Amino acid sequence: MxxxxxxxxxxxxxxxxxxxxxFSIVKWGFxxxxxxxxxxxxxxxxxxxxxxxDLRRIFSDQNIDLNSISVSDHDYTLDFSNIDQSQKExxxxxxxxxxxxxxxxxxxxxxxxLGQELLKKTIFAVALSSLALLFFIGRKFSDFSFGxxxxxxxxxxxxxxxxxxxxxxxxxxxxxxxxxxxxxLTTLSASVHDTVVTFDRIRELKRKNIKIDWVDLANQAVxxxxxxxxxxxxxxxxxxFSLVLLGGQSTRWFAAALLIGVICGTYSSTAxxxxxxxxxxxxxxxx
Amino acid sequence: xxxxxxxxxxxxxxSIPVKIHLGKINWEHTFYRPDFSFNIGNxxxxxxxxxxxxxxxxxxxxxxxxxxxxxxxxxxxxxxLESLKGNIERRVNLFGLSEANVQLxxxxxxxxxxxxxxxxxxxxxxxxxxxQTAKLSFRGETPVPPEATxxxxxxxxxxxxxxxxxxxxxxxxxxxxxxxxxxxxxxxFNAEGSQLFKEATEKYLNQRIAIFLDDYPVTYPTVQSVIPxxxxxxxxxxxxxxxxxxAAQLNAGALPLPVELIQQTTIGATLxxxxxxxGVxxxxxxxxxxxxFMIGNYGxxxxxxxxxxxxxGLITLTLYRLIPVxxxxxxxxxxxxxxxxxxxxxxxxxERFREEIREGKPWNIAxxxxxxxxxxxxxxxxxxxxxxxxxxxxxxxxxxLNTSGMVRGFAVTIILGIVVGIFTGVFVTRNLLRVFAxxxxxx
Numbered sequence: 001m002x003x004x005x006x007x008x009x010x011x012x013x014x015x016x017x018x019x020x021x022x023f024s025i026v027k028w029g030f031x032x033x034x035x036x037x038x039x040x041x042x043x044x045x046x047x048x049x050x051x052x053x054d055l056r057r058i059f060s061d062q063n064i065d066l067n068s069i070s071v072s073d074h075d076y077t078l079d080f081s082n083i084d085q086s087q088k089e090x091x092x093x094x095x096x097x098x099x100x101x102x103x104x105x106x107x108x109x110x111x112x113x114l115g116q117e118l119l120k121k122t123i124f125a126v127a128l129s130s131l132a133l134l135f136f137i138g139r140k141f142s143d144f145s146f147g148x149x150x151x152x153x154x155x156x157x158x159x160x161x162x163x164x165x166x167x168x169x170x171x172x173x174x175x176x177x178x179x180x181x182x183x184x185l186t187t188l189s190a191s192v193h194d195t196v197v198t199f200d201r202i203r204e205l206k207r208k209n210i211k212i213d214w215v216d217l218a219n220q221a222v223x224x225x226x227x228x229x230x231x232x233x234x235x236x237x238x239x240x241f242s243l244v245l246l247g248g249q250s251t252r253w254f255a256a257a258l259l260i261g262v263i264c265g266t267y268s269s270t271a272x273x274x275x276x277x278x279x280x281x282x283x284x285x286x287x
Numbered sequence: 288x289x290x291x292x293x294x295x296x297x298x299x300x301x302s303i304p305v306k307i308h309l310g311k312i313n314w315e316h317t318f319y320r321p322d323f324s325f326n327i328g329n330x331x332x333x334x335x336x337x338x339x340x341x342x343x344x345x346x347x348x349x350x351x352x353x354x355x356x357x358x359x360x361x362x363x364x365x366x367x368l369e370s371l372k373g374n375i376e377r378r379v380n381l382f383g384l385s386e387a388n389v390q391l392x393x394x395x396x397x398x399x400x401x402x403x404x405x406x407x408x409x410x411x412x413x414x415x416x417x418x419q420t421a422k423l424s425f426r427g428e429t430p431v432p433p434e435a436t437x438x439x440x441x442x443x444x445x446x447x448x449x450x451x452x453x454x455x456x457x458x459x460x461x462x463x464x465x466x467x468x469x470x471x472x473x474x475x476f477n478a479e480g481s482q483l484f485k486e487a488t489e490k491y492l493n494q495r496i497a498i499f500l501d502d503y504p505v506t507y508p509t510v511q512s513v514i515p516x517x518x519x520x521x522x523x524x525x526x527x528x529x530x531x532x533x534a535a536q537l538n539a540g541a542l543p544l545p546v547e548l549i550q551q552t553t554i555g556a557t558l559x560x561x562x563x564x565x566g567v568x569x570x571x572x573x574x575x576x577x578x579x580f581m582i583g584n585y586g587x588x589x590x591x592x593x594x595x596x597x598x599x600g601l602i603t604l605t606l607y608r609l610i611p612v613x614x615x616x617x618x619x620x621x622x623x624x625x626x627x628x629x630x631x632x633x634x635x636x637x638e639r640f641r642e643e644i645r646e647g648k649p650w651n652i653a654x655x656x657x658x659x660x661x662x663x664x665x666x667x668x669x670x671x672x673x674x675x676x677x678x679x680x681x682x683x684x685x686x687x688l689n690t691s692g693m694v695r696g697f698a699v700t701i702i703l704g705i706v707v708g709i710f711t712g713v714f715v716t717r718n719l720l721r722v723f724a725x726x727x728x729x730x
Binding site for chain 1: 343351394411414415548549550551552553554555557558561562565566568569570572573574576577580581584616617620623624626627628630631634635638642663664667668669670671672674675676678679687688689691693694697698701
C-alpha cells in the first residue's frame with residue numbers, strides 16, 4: 001500500500017482545516033460558557049405556556065441583563081448576568097406568579113473572577129499536559145525528528161478542535177466550558193497514543209532492515225498499522241457517536257468535542273506525523 | 288494465574304447480573320436495591336453497593352463562598368479557617384444530609400469554601416442558614432415603664448445593646464461546676480470583648496443580660512459580679528445535653544470570618560434521572576455496535592473480545608461500587624469512551640495475530656507471540672492517556688490545577704477504564720483463548 005504518495009493531498013487537507021480554523025477563530029471568536037465568562041444559567045420547566053415577553057419583563061424589572069432565552073417544549077433556558085441570592089429570590093417569586101407549578105431543572109451563577117481563574121487553570125493544564133507528553137515522547141524516541149513530529153501532529157489536532165468549536169459556536173451556539181478543556185486534553189493524549197503505535201512499528205521495521213528507504217519504510221509501517229488504527233478509532237467513534245445522538249443535551253458538545261478529537265488524532269498520526277518525519281529525513285539525506 | 292482468572296470469570300456472572308438488572312435495566316421500575324454480597328476467591332464482600340451519583344445526576348446544590356480574610360492576621364488564619372469550616376459543617380448538618388461535604392480551598396491569597404449538598408430540596412433555606420454572619424449579640428435589661436409592661440415584648444425588655452457580638456467571642460465550651468456538679472457554659476472573649484464585657488457587667492450588675500443568636504434569645508443570665516478577665520460562665524438549669532447544644536449554638540453564631548456566595552449550582556433531581564437514562568441508553572446502543580463490529584471483523588476472536596468486554600464492564604462497575612466512585616455525567620461519558628478504548632488492546636493483539644498467521648506460524652505460537660509483541664504498543668499508547676488523566680484528576684489537590692468535580696469525574700473513570708481495560712484486554716482475553724486453544728488441540 002503506497003499511502004505516502006498521497007502526501008500532497010494530506011498537506012492540502014490539513015492546510016485547509018487549519019486555515020478554516022484560523023479564519024473562524026479570528027472572525028467569530030468563541031462563545032465562552034459561564035464557566036469562563038461568569039454569569040447565570042437558569043433552566044426552568046413550566047407547566048403551561050409562558051410568554052417570553054413576560055419573562056423579559058421580569059428581568060428588566062429587576063434590572064438584570066437577560067442575554068438569551070431558548071425554549072424547547074416547556075423547558076426554558078435563560079442566560080443572564082451574575083446575580084446574588086436576593087436577586088435570585090426576587091426572580092423566583094416573580095416567576096412563581098407566572099406559573100406556580102414551575103420546576104427548577106438547573107440554576108447556576110458565578111462571578112467573573114472565578115472564570116478568570118478557570119481560564120488560568122486551563123492554560124496551565126494544557127501546558128503541563130503538553131510538557132508531560134513531550135517528555136514522554138522525548139524519552140521514548142531518542143530521535144528528535146520523531147518527537148518533534150508527534151508534538152506537531154498533536155498541536156495540529158488541538159488547533160483544529162479549537163477551531164471547529166469556534167465554528168460550531170458561531171453556527172450552533174456550542175459553548176467553551178470546562179468540559180471542552182477536558183476534551184481538549186483527552187485529544188492531546190489520543191493523538192499521541194495513535195502516533196506512538198505507528199512510530200513503534202517504524203522503529204521495529206528499521207531495526208530489521210537498516211538499509212530500507214524511509215518512504216518505503218513508512219509505507220510498510222502504515223499499511224501494517226492502519227487497519228488497527230482505523231478499527232480502534234471506529235470503536236471509539238461508535239461509542240461517542242451514539243452519545244452525541246442519544247446521550248441528551250447536557251454532554252452533547254462534550255461528546256462532540258471528543259469525537260472531533262479522536263477523528264483528528266487518527267488522521268494526523270498517518271497524515272501529519274509520518275510525512276513530517278519523512279520531510280525531516282529527506283532534508284538530512286540531501287545534506 | 289490462569290485458574291484465578293477463570294475463577295473470577297466464573298464468579299462474576301452468577302452474582303453480578305442481578306446487580307446490573309437492578310442498577311441499570313430496571314432502573315426506573317424498581318426502587319428495591321438490597322445490599323449485596325459476593326465472593327472473589329476466598330474473600331467475601333458485604334457492602335452497600337449502591338452506585339454513588341454526583342450532584343449533576345442525583346440533584347442537589349453546590350455553593351462556593353469566598354472568605355474575607357482581611358480582618359485576620361496571617362498566623363491566625365489557619366485556625367480561623369478551620370473553625371469557619373467547622374461552624375458551617377454544623378449548620379449544614381441541620382439539614383440531615385448524609386453526603387453533605389464542606390471543603391476549604393485557596394488560590395493565591397484568595398480563600399474559598401465549597402459546600403456540596405446532594406439531594407437537598409430547600410436550597411434557599413440552606414443558603415440563608417449557611418451564609419448568615421455572626422449575629423450573636425448581648426443586650427442589657429432596660430426598665431420598662433409600668434404602664435407598658437403588659438404590651439412589652441422580650442425585645443423591648445432587652446433593647447440595650449452592649450456592643451458585644453459574635454466576633455468578640457473566642458469560644459464557648461461546656462464545663463462542670465466543681466461545687467455542685469452542674470454543667471455550665473463557659474465563654475471566653477478576646478481583648479476588646481473582655482473590655483466591653485467588663486463594662487457591661489458593671490452596668491448591669493444584678494440585672495440580666497440576654498444573649499441573642501440571630502435575634503432569637505438563647506439565654507438571659509443575671510449578672511452576679513463584675514467580670515474583668517473576659518471569662519464568663521452561664522449557669523442555670525442545664526443538663527449536659529442542653530449545655531452542649533448552647534455551646535454549639537454560641538460557637539456557630541460566631542462565624543470567625545465573613546463569607547460571600549460567589550457561585551451557586553443547583554440541579555433538579557429529574558434532570559439527573561433523565562441524563563442517566565439517556566446515557567445508559569446511548570452506552571448500550573454503542574456497546575452493541577462495537578460488539579457487532581468486532582465479530583464482523585475478527586469472527587470468533589471478536590466473540591472472545593466481546594466476552595472480555597462484558598467482563599470489563601462488570602469489573603469496572605464493581606470497582607465503582609467498591610471504591611466507591613462518585614459518578615457524574617462526564618464520568619458516564621468517560622466510562623462509555625473507555626469501553627471504546629478497552630477494545631483497543633484486543634484489536635492490537637488480533638491484528639498482530641493475523642500477521643503471524645499470515646507468516647505461517649501455528650495457531651498457538653502465533654497467539655502467544657502476538658500477545659507478547661502487542662504488549663509494548665499497548666503499554667506505550669496507554670501511558671499517554673494515563674498522564675493526561677492524572678493531570679485532569681489532580682490527585683494531590685494542587686491549587687493551580689482544576690478541582691472541579693465534573694472534570695475529575697471524567698478523569699477517574701478514564702483512568703480506571705484504562706487499567707481495567709488493559710487487564711481484561713490482555714489477561715482475560717489471553718486466558719479465554721488458551722482455554723479455546725486447548726480444546727482445539729484435543730479435537
